[in-house]
Amino acid sequence: MSHSVLVVMDPIVSIKTKKDTTFALMLEAQRRHWQVYYCQPQDLYLTKGHVFANCQQVQLQDNPDDWFSYIDAAPVEVNCGEFSAILMRKDPPFNMNYIYSTYLLELAQNQGALVVNDPASLRDCNEKLFTAWFPEHTPKTLVSANPHKLKAFAKELGDVILKPLDGMGGASIFRAKADDPNLSVIIETLTSHGQDLAMAQQFIPEITEGDKRILIVNGEVIPYTLARIPSKGETRGNLAAGGSGVPMPITEEEKAIGEAIAPELVKRGLLFVGLDVIGRYVTEINVTSPTCMRELENEYHINIGEKLFAALEQQLMA
Incomplete structure (x- = not known):
């Protein structure tokens, strides 16, 4: 059976493919012979009770100098309920436009599309505040x-x-x-x-050892983490703030933290999540557009995206 996916994301022309998790997910979809469509949040619209996307089908190649092309020159209008799945991968800020997009995607979900992550949970699970649901694991x-x-x-x-x-x-x-x-x-x-x-x-003084990114896919804790090590004189490990990413195997304690949180994520339809862990504490739970997948895949020669799309295909067959 042929599947299609709409990826709602930031402009594809400006991504850095070497580290872009969304791009890796799109490559995996294409590898599995899914039709891959792309749009930005502002390309979604509602009319006559249905959500549509002004989108374009893309052909992808893992080439940092030439990573995508449009199959057709002009965008097409597609009823979002007709997509097998929709990936909401827009980076924060989490503002009112983002929230409006989740309302449209929730309606598209009601009309037949499998949306990841679940739009209602994107609204409910603020990446900072959601840690409060797991007080035994937070500072x-x-x-x-x-x-x-x-x-x-x-x-x-x-x-x-x-x-x-x-x-x-x-x-x-x-x-x-x-x-x-x-x-x-x-x-x-x-x-x-x-x-x-x-x-x-x-x-948490253990920040010097890295702000660890733990990925959880459909409730499964990935056995490797990316430690974001702060640069000299910094307390922030974020890669965007100058931190350096060091892939490493997950510790038993980190794995136990992930496994304790995972069931609640699955319950809420959060199939692709990144925990930020410093020492033994979870400081954030990233649900909008978790990153760091490509670094782990390249270091350990694994395919994390495959786990997500296998889960989607299983749900679509149910």
Whole structure:
């Protein structure tokens, strides 16, 4: 049976194929003889009770200088319910346009398409806040818009990480100690003077060993991790913030953390997820467009995308 997938993502012309997880997933779909279509979130639209995509079918090749071509010159209008699956792979920011896209994708799901990750769970599972559902695996955390509470939390712990709830790639993440002269202004900036919620977490010294990315595919914990090691003088391991990625086998403790969280992910229709783990603590649960797949595949000669598409094909046959 022929399958088709619509990949909703950032502009395909500007991706870095060497490290782009979405591109690797598209290659796997093509390898399995799926028809691969591409669009951006703004190309989705609703009319007469149905969701359509203004999209183009693409031909892919793993060549960093020439990685895709359009099969037809002009975009086509396709009823999203007719796709076998839709991959929502738009990077944050998680703003209102993103949320509107999830409403459209949820309707497309109701009309026949298998959407990954589940649109309702994309809305419900904020990548920072979702950690609170697993308190036994998270560092001491405070989420508040109240500057006095955040400052008291920092003074109590002595060393904290402060961050917004909607960022990515290490943007606007601060480390502050209790006597930091900039603590007040950091809190004022993150909370917009007490108007916006922000997160404060206990600083975890094991960040020097890396912020580990653990991938979980359809409930299966991948047995390798990518340790994002902060550059000298940094506390952020994010690759976008200058960290270096070091593939390594997963530890037993990390595997146990992943296996403890995995059942809830599957229950919520979150089939492709990346946990951020520092030491023995989960600091974020990435559900929008988890990355680091290509680095692990290239290092260990494994095919993680195959696991996702095998799961999709099994669900489509059910």
